[in-house]
Amino acid sequence: MGLKLKGRVAIVTGASRERGIGTAICRALALEGADILFTHWGSFDKTQSYGEDRDWENKLSKELVGLGVKAAHMEADLADPNVADDILDYADKTLGTPSILINNATYWAPSNYRTFDAEVIDRHCSVNIRGTGLLTTKFAQRFEQTHVGKIPGRIIFMVSKGNDANNLAYLATKGAQTALIEPLSVGLAPLGITVNAVDPGPTDSGWMDDVVKSHLLPMFPMGRIGQPEDAARLITFLVSDEAGWITGQRIISEGGFTNK
Numbered sequence: 001m002g003l004k005l006k007g008r009v010a011i012v013t014g015a016s017r018e019r020g021i022g023t024a025i026c027r028a029l030a031l032e033g034a035d036i037l038f039t040h041w042g043s044f045d046k047t048q049s050y051g052e053d054r055d056w057e058n059k060l061s062k063e064l065v066g067l068g069v070k071a072a073h074m075e076a077d078l079a080d081p082n083v084a085d086d087i088l089d090y091a092d093k094t095l096g097t098p099s100i101l102i103n104n105a106t107y108w109a110p111s112n113y114r115t116f117d118a119e120v121i122d123r124h125c126s127v128n129i130r131g132t133g134l135l136t137t138k139f140a141q142r143f144e145q146t147h148v149g150k151i152p153g154r155i156i157f158m159v160s161k162g163n164d165a166n167n168l169a170y171l172a173t174k175g176a177q178t179a180l181i182e183p184l185s186v187g188l189a190p191l192g193i194t195v196n197a198v199d200p201g202p203t204d205s206g207w208m209d210d211v212v213k214s215h216l217l218p219m220f221p222m223g224r225i226g227q228p229e230d231a232a233r234l235i236t237f238l239v240s241d242e243a244g245w246i247t248g249q250r251i252i253s254e255g256g257f258t259n260k
Contacts, residue, residue, distance in 0.1 A: 010029050013078070106170075107124055153191060
């Protein structure tokens with residue numbers, strides 16, 4: 001096990017299932033010595049085709065502790081305007097003030113020009129823009145009070161793009177997250193916090209069935225579909241000290257995926 005992140009506390013939102021990107025990120029950061037607080041929101045996962053992994057949060061927490069780090073978890077609905085403070089308060093209570101924030105949790109529901117209505121876009125905005133934005137800014141405020149001049153800070157957004165006509169609200173709000181990266185990176189640079197985004201492309205994180213996989217595979221010139229561990233390895237680098245000069249960037253890491 002590496003120790004590049006030993007003594008650091010990381011928040012990873014949206015680690016709700018075994019094959020998820022959030023889970024892979026938790027594992028990768030723990031292997032580098034970071035203590036982990038991860039969030040989950042079971043009521044949303046129950047609505048998805050991949051379902052909910054029963055008791056996954058406790059299984060993952062036990063696994064992380066087995067890697068030699070401290071771990072905590074909590075239910076967190078980012079649509080709740082008070083949840084950012086709840087997450088950060090719980091991190092302070094259980095592990096200490098975090099210096100790493102991975103904005104992995106997201107809300108998704110299909111929407112196209114026929115179904116794009118006020119309820120659909122408001123739900124996406126409440127989680128993907130307001131909830132994620134509040135958690136990010138409040139994280140930075142607490143970092144400023146505790147860590148400035150002592151350890152570096154890292155913020156990562158998980159973003160997306162594309163031409164899927166049935167993903168209007170999702171792609172619009174992911175585009176809004178991308179728009180936050182550069183101004184946030186400038187504003188937080190004096191605090192020693194870098195801000196970057198990772199676009200992992202289509203990733204086999206539990207939602208793909210065989211039909212989807214057979215459709216996507218020819219679009220990956222490397223001969224395989226993206227895996228959660230691909231994103232986790234990149235994020236582990238971006239939150240390390242070695243990546244301290246990289247900020248304000250959207251990094252597309254999708255194995256040459258050809259359907260842009």
